Amino acid sequence: MAKLIKNQQIIDDAWQLLADEADTDPATVTVPAGHWLVPFAVWQAQPALAARGDVAPVLKGTDDPAELAGQLDAVPLVAVDFPRFSDGRGYSTATLLRSRYGYGGELRAIGDVLRDQFNYLSRCGFDALQPPLGKYTDAQLEAALASLKDFTDPYQASVTVREPLFRRHARSAA
Amino acid sequence: MYRYDDYDQQLVDERVAQFTDQTRRYFAGELTEEEFLPLRLQNGIYIQRHAPMLRLAIPYGNLRSDQVRMYGHIARTYDRGYGHFTTRHNMQFNWCKLEKMPEILAKLATVQLHAIQTSGNCIRNTSTDPFAGVAEDERIDPRPWCELIRQWSTFHPEFAYLPRKFKIAVNGAEEDRAVIRCHDIGLELVKNEAGETGFRIFVGGGLGRTPIIGEEITDFVAWPHLLTYCEAILRVYNRFGRRDNKFKARIKIIVKALGIEEFRRRVEDEWAHLKDGPSTLTQQELDRVAACFVDPDYKTLPHDDLGYRQKLSENKPFAAWVKRNVRGHKRPGYASVVLSLKKTGVPPGDVTDAQLDLIADLADRYSFGEVRVTHEQNVVLADVERSELFALWEQARAGGLATPNIGLLTDMICCPGGDFCSLANAKSIPIAEAVQRRFDDLDYLHDIGELELNISGCMNACGHHHVGHIGILGVDKNGEEWYQITIGGRQGNLTSLGKVIGRSFAAADVPDVIETLIDTYVAHRHEGERFVDTVHRIGADPFKQAVYGDGTPAQRKVANG
Ligand code: HEM
Ligand code: SF4
Numbered sequence: 001m002a003k004l005i006k007n008q009q010i011i012d013d014a015w016q017l018l019a020d021e022a023d024t025d026p027a028t029v030t031v032p033a034g035h036w037l038v039p040f041a042v043w044q045a046q047p048a049l050a051a052r053g054d055v056a057p058v059l060k061g062t063d064d065p066a067e068l069a070g071q072l073d074a075v076p077l078v079a080v081d082f083p084r085f086s087d088g089r090g091y092s093t094a095t096l097l098r099s100r101y102g103y104g105g106e107l108r109a110i111g112d113v114l115r116d117q118f119n120y121l122s123r124c125g126f127d128a129l130q131p132p133l134g135k136y137t138d139a140q141l142e143a144a145l146a147s148l149k150d151f152t153d154p155y156q157a158s159v160t161v162r163e164p165l166f167r168r169h170a171r172s173a174a
Numbered sequence: 175m176y177r178y179d180d181y182d183q184q185l186v187d188e189r190v191a192q193f194t195d196q197t198r199r200y201f202a203g204e205l206t207e208e209e210f211l212p213l214r215l216q217n218g219i220y221i222q223r224h225a226p227m228l229r230l231a232i233p234y235g236n237l238r239s240d241q242v243r244m245y246g247h248i249a250r251t252y253d254r255g256y257g258h259f260t261t262r263h264n265m266q267f268n269w270c271k272l273e274k275m276p277e278i279l280a281k282l283a284t285v286q287l288h289a290i291q292t293s294g295n296c297i298r299n300t301s302t303d304p305f306a307g308v309a310e311d312e313r314i315d316p317r318p319w320c321e322l323i324r325q326w327s328t329f330h331p332e333f334a335y336l337p338r339k340f341k342i343a344v345n346g347a348e349e350d351r352a353v354i355r356c357h358d359i360g361l362e363l364v365k366n367e368a369g370e371t372g373f374r375i376f377v378g379g380g381l382g383r384t385p386i387i388g389e390e391i392t393d394f395v396a397w398p399h400l401l402t403y404c405e406a407i408l409r410v411y412n413r414f415g416r417r418d419n420k421f422k423a424r425i426k427i428i429v430k431a432l433g434i435e436e437f438r439r440r441v442e443d444e445w446a447h448l449k450d451g452p453s454t455l456t457q458q459e460l461d462r463v464a465a466c467f468v469d470p471d472y473k474t475l476p477h478d479d480l481g482y483r484q485k486l487s488e489n490k491p492f493a494a495w496v497k498r499n500v501r502g503h504k505r506p507g508y509a510s511v512v513l514s515l516k517k518t519g520v521p522p523g524d525v526t527d528a529q530l531d532l533i534a535d536l537a538d539r540y541s542f543g544e545v546r547v548t549h550e551q552n553v554v555l556a557d558v559e560r561s562e563l564f565a566l567w568e569q570a571r572a573g574g575l576a577t578p579n580i581g582l583l584t585d586m587i588c589c590p591g592g593d594f595c596s597l598a599n600a601k602s603i604p605i606a607e608a609v610q611r612r613f614d615d616l617d618y619l620h621d622i623g624e625l626e627l628n629i630s631g632c633m634n635a636c637g638h639h640h641v642g643h644i645g646i647l648g649v650d651k652n653g654e655e656w657y658q659i660t661i662g663g664r665q666g667n668l669t670s671l672g673k674v675i676g677r678s679f680a681a682a683d684v685p686d687v688i689e690t691l692i693d694t695y696v697a698h699r700h701e702g703e704r705f706v707d708t709v710h711r712i713g714a715d716p717f718k719q720a721v722y723g724d725g726t727p728a729q730r731k732v733a734n735g
Contacts, residue, residue: 028322058223061417063414081613085209085335086212086335087335087417088295088332088333088335088336088337088412089413090410091331091332091333091334091412092332092409092413093413093414095332095409100447114209116196116205116213117211117335119331120331120334121331121333123329123331124332129268130592139202147192150188150191150192150399151185151188151329152184153181153184153185154185154329154331155181155185155325155326155329156325156326156327156328156329156330156331156401156453157451157452157453158330158331158332162452164326164452164453165181165325165453166455166456166458166459166462167452167456169181169719171179171181171459171462172179172462174569
């Protein structure tokens with residue numbers, strides 16, 4: 001079973017990922033029983049999925065989070081896919097979901113999610129981080145949790161630290 | 175200069191700790207090459223021809239003397255006794271060992287130096303006018319704004335994995351000395367009709383393989399909104415910039431593809447949400463930062479200094495140096511000095527450990543302990559009393575830092591090229607040297623007057639050849655090194671791209687071609703007209719004619735002006 005870091009704890013995770021078949025009509029894709037993360041196109045094409053409670057959308061870099069804005073109360077979680085860890089679009093997607101559209105539920109980074117990006121990912125609002133299956137041992141994941149605290153007091157505002165340093169602390173003129 | 179408080183220092187220290195652990199895991203095999211790549215890049219480490227190259231940030235070009243001494247120490251202890259100043263306020267070392275990098279970075283952190291975001295697809299070091307705060311034509315001091323941008327962009331979690339690198343430059347003077355229109359974001363400090371400070375903003379400039387001059391996205395954004403506006407630009411770029419092709423990934427490509435109107439519309443839509451949010455700057459924060467950039471303790475001095483006047487009239491080499499390497503200053507009795515790193519035979523921008531120590535000593539003795547570095551790869555002592563210029567000159571000269579050539583043909587910008595860089599098509603340092611040797615006659619050089627010659631070893635354009643009055647570009651033809659020449663490029667307020675004069679040349683012919691171009695200029699120039707202005711007045715044809723006219727690569731020199 002896949003591991004998930006959620007709220008800074010390592011837990012087992014029951015959700016499965018439905019493959020994104022580019023050339024299939026999203027309206028005709030069958031989503032089996034169980035907990036499924038499905039492409040946003042499938043989620044959009046099949047409004048009935050929202051009622052199930054065990055199906056959640058996966059946003060790609062090209063998906064516009066604005067289109068999910070009206071349904072954020074209906075999703076059990078939102079996943080954002082990182083096809084490569086160096087593709088940084090998901091950081092903006094997460095920031096928008098949290099700070100513009102007010103999403104408060106689980107926001108999960110999936111795909112090429114590596115421990116050296118955990119810090120920035122969590123500051124952009126991901127409360128669930130899912131590295132590729134088998135990528136890290138439990139001990140490594142344990143060690144990686146520490147990286148969430150790499151920087152004590154960041155300069156700029158982000159999802160988790162709502163104000164920039166100059167508003168959080170009275171800084172002396174040094 | 176900006177002075178770190180505990181928060182600034184803590185962030186730099188935490189970065190060293192983070193990278194130390196990443197390097198350890200890399201050597202332990204826990205991080206793959208590909209995974210380690212952006213981590214080391216964002217800590218300034220490239221792997222080049224000979225060894226890893228370490229690129230250190232000089233935020234907006236300002237250094238304290240103790241920091242310069244630390245460079246000297248690093249050069250001596252971990253490198254081969256020298257370093258290299260780049261065009262964008264960085265110091266590069268070419269011979270450090272990867273295993274030693276954490277140790278080097280830890281040492282640098284003790285004097286508030288670092289390599290944060292000097293490479294990689296993130297927001298790089300902000301650059302500006304080397305004469306900030308002292309220039310006679312300054313409207314608004316850019317340094318506090320650069321520092322505010324530095325803090326906002328350092329470890330910004332949303333913008334660390336952009337489609338491509340991202341560079342910001344700021345200008346606050348009448349004449350742009352920060353090449354703002356060749357940057358991803360170019361900021362020009364202005365006042366509106368109500369007298370409020372704000373920014374005119376250019377976006378999408380850049381050289382490289384697709385040279386483009388930045389376009390105006392807004393003519394005025396009031397200063398409190400600087401960071402939210404930049405954030406809006408970055409977010410649009412991060413979301414929509416191309417990621418399928420590294421060569422089409424800079425912001426300039428998407429600005430061109432969408433058109434500036436559509437790009438502006440997207441940015442303004444985004445900004446509407448961010449404006450007046452928490453990242454809005456406060457007067458208190460501006461005041462805190464600006465307090466670090468107040469004038470040093472200037473003396474009240476007479477305009478004129480008799481001793482200095484006398485030396486000027488008696489000593490011709492000194493007078494030649496003053497003419498080229500000394501600039502006016504907003505305070506009576508003071509001057510700014512440019513120490514030349516363009517001595518013939520030394521790669522442009524290179525500096526030895528002993529020279530670094532000397533620069534630090536000169537700064538302490540003559541210029542309030544501060545140093546700036548320039549886009550043209552020289553070093554500035556900004557606040558020198560005129561009466562001390564002679565003493566300074568003698569010491570600088572003894573250290574090989576007083577070549578009287580600032581702004582002249584031999585003061586060229588040159589990238590490391592094929593001697594160091596693994597992307598190079600051709601060598602650039604030997605070309606620089608060959609041209610310098612050809613124009614070694616000082617009187618002739620001074621007669622030719624202001625001329626910017628820029629050399630890049632490949633189309634990545636690190637040497638800014640497109641905006642050189644004369645640009646030399648290394649190209650590869652069937653595995654051989656050739657050089658393509660452009661004329662008429664300009665930086666500054668009239669930034670324009672040079673035009674290729676024709677087919678390229680072998681290395682040995684380059685000095686002859688340059689000489690022919692110069693001779694043509696000398697034959698056509700009006701009194702007091704610069705090379706580039708002559709090119710723009712009469713066009714490129716007479717120059718092409720002279721170079722290619724009779725079919726030989728270049729004609730012999732006819733006149734010595
Ligand atoms: C030897 C190591 C270096 C490597 C591998 C390197 C690589 C590159 C590459 C690939 C680009 C093009 C980026 C693009 O167009 O997207 C670039 C741009 C640039 N480099 Fe370098 N560079 C090196 C050293 C330097 C040095 C020593 C300088 C300064 C003398 C420099 C200054 C610049 C500047 C100013 C640009 C921006 C050009 C523009 O406006 O697009 N680089 N570099
Ligand atoms: S212009 Fe080309 S050769 Fe020169 S440093 Fe840049 S990448 Fe290397």
